[in-house]
Amino acid sequence: MTLPVLLFMASAAILILLLAWAVRPPRRSLTTEEALGALSEDRHYARMPQILQSLREDDTEFMRSRGQSELLGHVRAERRRIAVRYLTYLLDEYRMLVECSRAMAKLAPELSAKREYEHLKDYLRFVLICRSLQCRIVCGLEPWESFGTLSDMAGTMTLRLESAAARIGESALQAPTSLANQGSGDAE
């Protein structure tokens, strides 16, 4: 069997695998009301300063000076456990933002391939950083830099959603008749 034939067979096999993944029914999409409701809730990343503070060694160092080494170990382990859970919530929150961005994309008369690609890339990066951060915390390594990256990424996503929502509003106000017929707005 020649190389081109093998390449064709491999292409067909890859397409069949992708097909198997793509035809699974998708998770239920957020409705507009649900998306807005989810956006108005308190964000977990608003608690990030407290989590970061709780992970600082100097925050619990006074226990050692008071001879409470055992308690210190307990408190630090407990704080690490909470930080790991916090990261899971943060990931869920980012996923929700991504869902909102997809719900907004359904309204958009124009989508930029580059931006959509960036969304996907950012999402994968966020998942990767969250997981690696969880590993770092479990192993007792300092997570400061990665936390900052996550915070930046969540902020970028929020800004994108904000500009998308603003453009949806502008389009809706400027061209009400055409919007009623063909859907309106502008998302990322």
Next chain:
Amino acid sequence: MVEPLYLRDLAWAVAALLQVIVLFFIFRQKLLRAHPAFSGYILATFLQSFLVGWVGRHWGVQSIQYFDIAWGMQAVVICARWLAVMEIARQILADYTGIWRLASSILFVLCLAVLIYALALAQYRWTLMVLSADRAVELSIALFVVGMLIFARYYRLGMTDLERQLAIGFALFSCSWVVSNSLFESSRNPSNAWWDFFQIVAFLATLIIWANALRKPMYRASREALAELPPEKLAQLSLQANTRLRELNDRLNHLLHSKDSRT
């Protein structure tokens, strides 16, 4: 051992029967208006089966007339398949203007690239030229269908079970053509009968998927009504979202400031 020729004839007869059944379901479910291209495709394949069978008996399968008519009909059927695939894509994606524009342009470029890739990889033996072109087109159809389904999944777009099953059938059928054409090309002593048999079996499997999907009563999927919101409501919701997001962003800026002050 059963001769492939007999098996092929048997499979051919069963395929013709299934085509009639699929056409019957299309009429019974009144899908002619909703799926004109798909109905046309099934009709084209039905006519192809009979015409090619008749020509084969009349002039013989080795005759030049058979070659011309068989491949001519194949070109017609492939065009009909493209139209049917486009019809499904439009039904799934076209309600969402932005997604439809993005998906159609990306898929068009990808299909073109795959077409060029497949033709570039093909062996330039004149006897295999038609086969190579056919395989290239089939690969791009499969890619188009799979890409369309990936877009639908990524953006959580709703689709009816019928649309999903039709798309699965088209993708699997095109992939099986790519495989069978490649096997035929690589074979040192290719047997037309086995090759035909493999393709008819793939077509049979596809027809069974479609007949099964068409057999069930049709439920019009309730497409998410995001794009059908009245403009006033849409404006109100988006302004609301904007305000809420701005609040979130302010909070985030505050957070970043507080983080900076700590580090």
